[in-house]
Amino acid sequence: MNIKPLADRVVVKMVEAEETTKSGIILAGTAKEKPQVAEIIAVGPGGVVDGKEVTMYVSVGDKVLLSKYAGTEVKLDGVEYTILRQNDILAIVE
Numbered sequence: 001m002n003i004k005p006l007a008d009r010v011v012v013k014m015v016e017a018e019e020t021t022k023s024g025i026i027l028a029g030t031a032k033e034k035p036q037v038a039e040i041i042a043v044g045p046g047g048v049v050d051g052k053e054v055t056m057y058v059s060v061g062d063k064v065l066l067s068k069y070a071g072t073e074v075k076l077d078g079v080e081y082t083i084l085r086q087n088d089i090l091a092i093v094e
Contacts, residue, residue: 001076005044008054008086012038012064012071013079036066037093041081056086063093 003011015037039061046056058064071084 003042003074003076003081003083005042005083007044008046008049008056009044009083010040010056010058010086010089011042012066012082012084013041014038014082015063036068037063038066038082039063044086046086054086058086058089058092064089065091065093 005011040058040063041060043056043058043060046054048054066082066084067088067090070088071082073080073082075081
């Protein structure tokens with residue numbers, strides 16, 4: 001099954017957070033923060049949203065930095081994705 005986002009929406013898959021700190025301490029599952037870096041899986045076509053023309057600046061495969069609590073989490077075929085608007089993306093990570 002594929003997800004095809006509409007308008008200015010983007011489908012991302014969160015990148016797993018590191019389980020150890022730089023000093024080598026292993027973090028418990030409850031001590032980890034929600035990851036804010038994700039990989040783009042699908043991008044909507046853009047177009048007119050709320051009366052304004054929206055151009056999509058991201059593409060499939062980009063790694064991006066997200067707002068902390070942005071989007072809606074969905075589970076499809078056992079894989080968790082987040083669907084959010086392009087304006088919830090803060091930056092492209094290179």
